[in-house]
Amino acid sequence: MDWPCVTCPNRKFGFCGALLHSSEETPFQQKPNWQHYRAARPGEQIIVRNQVSEDVFVLCDGWAFRFFQLSNGRRQILNFLLPGDLFSTVAVFEERPNFSAQALTEARLSGFRRSEVQARCANDPRMITALAESCAAETDSADGLMTALGQRSAEERIAYLFLHLMQQIAARSVIREQRYRLPLRQQHIADAVGLTSVHVSRVIGLFRDQGLIEFSSGVLQVLNLPELKRIGSLD
Amino acid sequence: MDWPCVTCPNRKFGFCGALLHSSEETPFQQKPNWQHYRAARPGEQIIVRNQVSEDVFVLCDGWAFRFFQLSNGRRQILNFLLPGDLFSTVAVFEERPNFSAQALTEARLSGFRRSEVQARCANDPRMITALAESCAAETDSADGLMTALGQRSAEERIAYLFLHLMQQIAARSVIREQRYRLPLRQQHIADAVGLTSVHVSRVIGLFRDQGLIEFSSGVLQVLNLPELKRIGSLD
DNA sequence: CGGCAGTTTGATGTTACTCAATTTAAGTGG
DNA sequence: CCACTTAAATTGAGTAACATCAAACTGCCG
16 A cells, blocks of 8 residues: 555645644654554444544545434434545544444545544644634534535435535635545435435436536536526525 | 623533632632623624634523534524533634534523633642543543434434433433423424425424424424434434 | 446325414403 | 403324336447
């Protein structure tokens, strides 16, 4: 396995950048001993609810998601993680998470010893800034999904999810011709917006018939963005 | 209007305590000039989405809630606030909130100048700890409500909300005979769990018929806690 | 070519919404 | 203390949205 660089490949992004810059004593070419890498296969469990972990994870490459598993087999996907994302801000302060997380695609993670991260928070104001940003983004995202789940129809929720993911992707890379790589099965969409995968299929089919979007084999092609926004925006 | 004490009456609770202890130079008997009080009537808007504010608010007395207003008149209640609660951790770092908040009952607030709060974060590790706790509690609460909204039936969601509020109340005061003051209209419950108030009324009526709970004029009396938990717990 | 996971489609069932009327509770002024 | 007013809660009937069950179809990989 080859890593693109010794430290976190996404150090340009918020949290990872602050964390690594906070250790001035460690040159970028050396990986400090309180950091380690880990790869994960699609579907592999990364965080298990209630299971204590010494480490805080940042997603370096691939997609992952946080979720809450119910005993009846159903699960709620709480949010999707893209490269550079922290596996929840709370994980920095709580060793026993109240959620689970798993990889969606082949993924690479950076694990940081929690005690080290906390120590750096106390010393480096940039860490606080980065964590605050992460916290704010998570809260906004959670508030939005909650509103969609509680107040909007199936079509609106699915459109909302697409728009939200498109934003996350666009914040990280240049988009050409309104094509987005979304490595999701319809079941993932269903688990995120609180519908059955059957109904998700129907709604996506409807969108397709209306010339709104095309979604297959992990690529979302937006054909009528204004209309998608009209349906999916929270306002 | 008389305030129970000069500084925040709930300084024993997390955030407020850390904030006020962080200013060693100010004796408790004096109110520092970067803090002010405010009262709010039931239904009064405290935070307006997208409207910049210099202050960070803590609820001192009464109930309030955060919500997201949609243009079609519907709204999602994101969470309820009880005395001692911060009006969202993100408000400490972002001056332009992406949510609104209003008082549910007669309420008293403590407003703190954001710049002062941030400065104290940089200097006092206890502030970070308090904010981290607040952030963690908010995230857990949001994850739970999201799971309830996405994956559970009307009965389960309402039972979940009751249990969750009972926990919040129990964390602040001693409960006798399973009686809880919940100053909510059924419309608030509906807006929180994503149902119509008509359906909330039906479900509560059902619960009443089953001898599960009694809920009227702002008091919840739990008659069969194990059964309520069986229905409403996320597990 | 066969097997498998994921998607699509159809038929039917259930949950929760809508609309509208009625009842209850909580004031308010005489 | 009693009419009157108003907001909230309850009840009923009809409907829409989404779930469930099951079968057929598609694309992919060995």
